[in-house]
Amino acid sequence: MRIEASFVTSATSAAGLPRDGLAEIALVGRSNVGKSSLINALARQRLARTSAAPGKTRLANVYRLARGNAAPFYLVDLPGYGYARGGPTGFDELVTAVFARNPAALLLVDVRHPGLESDRAAWDWVSAATADAAVVATKIDKLARGERIRAMGQHESVFDACVVPVSAVTGEGLEELWNLIDSLVNRRNRNSRPSRISRQPPKPTARFQEPPRIGSTTRQPLRTGPSKVEGRKR
C-alpha cells in the first residue's frame, strides 16, 4: 500500500504544533528505544534522524503520514526519557502540552527489557492521559523465537494492554502496527467531531430560541454511526 510521509516541524512548545486538527499519535519511549528507526520504517524513508547518542534535544518532531486511502495523521515524536533526565519525571511542559491536545499514544519499549521502572511509570502517565494508548515492543529481531514469546508474555503482564512486537530492521510487525495506527486514528477522528460541532452551535431563530432537545441529541455524530459520519466528512 502506498505511504505518504513528510517531516512537518520541530516544536519546543505548544505554539509550534500544527493547528489543522488532524488526528495525532504521540510516540513516547526511553532514549535509544528505537523511535526514530520505527518512524523511518513506517514512512519507508529516512525522515527521522537515528543516533546511538541518546537524549540531547527537547523537541517534539512532527511527521505527517497517510497510508493508502486512510485519513492522514500526525506522528508526534516526543523526547526520549531515561538517561540523564531521570525517567518520566522528564515529562515536562512540552509533553504535557502535546497530551493536552488529546492525541492517541504509543509507548515504545525495548522487547529485551520487560518491566523497567521508567517504562512502567511512563505507561501509568500515558494511559491516564489518553484512553487510546497501546504499547509497541521494539527490536524484536534481537531475540530468538523462544525468547520472544517469553518476553512478550512478560510485557503483556506488566502493561495489561495490547503490545505489538516490531522490528525496524526486518519489518516484522509493521503491518500489525499500521492496523493498530489505523484504528487509533479512526477513533480520534470520531471522538474529536462532537467538540468541533459544539463550537458552532445552531443559531437561534425567531421561532426556535433553543434547539429542541431530541433534535440536538440526534445530531451528535457518535450516535449516528461511523459510516454516516465519514460520509459527511467527504
Ligand code: GDP
Ligand atoms: P531513538 O533514540 O529512540 O530514536 O532510537 P534510534 O532509532 O536512534 O535507535 C537506537 C539504536 O537502536 C540504533 O543503533 C538503531 O540502529 C537501533 N535499532 C532501532 N530499532 C532497531 C530494531 O528494530 N532492530 C535492531 N536490531 N536495532 C534497532
